[in-house]
Amino acid sequence: MSSRLEKKEERILQILERLAEESSKGIPIIVEGKKDVETLRTLSIKGKIIEAKTSRKSMLDVISEVETCRKREVILLLDFDRRGRELAKRLKQYLETSHIKANIIFWKRLRGIAGHELKDVEGLTSYMETLKRRIRNS
Numbered sequence: 001m002s003s004r005l006e007k008k009e010e011r012i013l014q015i016l017e018r019l020a021e022e023s024s025k026g027i028p029i030i031v032e033g034k035k036d037v038e039t040l041r042t043l044s045i046k047g048k049i050i051e052a053k054t055s056r057k058s059m060l061d062v063i064s065e066v067e068t069c070r071k072r073e074v075i076l077l078l079d080f081d082r083r084g085r086e087l088a089k090r091l092k093q094y095l096e097t098s099h100i101k102a103n104i105i106f107w108k109r110l111r112g113i114a115g116h117e118l119k120d121v122e123g124l125t126s127y128m129e130t131l132k133r134r135i136r137n138s
Helices: 002-024 034-042 059-068 082-097 105-117 121-137
Strands: 029-031 049-051 073-076 101-103
Touching: 002 073, 002 105, 002 121, 029 034, 034 049, 034 121, 049 059, 059 082, 073 082, 082 101, 105 121
Parallel strands: 029 049, 029 073, 073 101
Antiparallel strands: none
């Protein structure tokens, strides 16, 4: 059991490391809110992070903020619930209309590894802590 959990932890850490690398290259990351930003900062993601669901911010405001970064790619890292999936789909469509690649690979991989155990980005640090505790106790 612990080797399975250790592999899961290792895979997530690799994803987070690659996410940090892409972010350090200047590729912006779009998350839903302030707590998601705080979580990514805690996980050593230092680049530009854009909040998609802050008060009074429209979809066009988010796209405009992405366009000011002058990057042809953005990473979507929205929540893993139904509303997060819907927001990701809408954002992806809007971004691609503006000729900006919407990278959802990190989102898909995290979702694939954690499954239903992780429902949002802000829960990532506590999920990792729980995983470490389960590894120690097994």
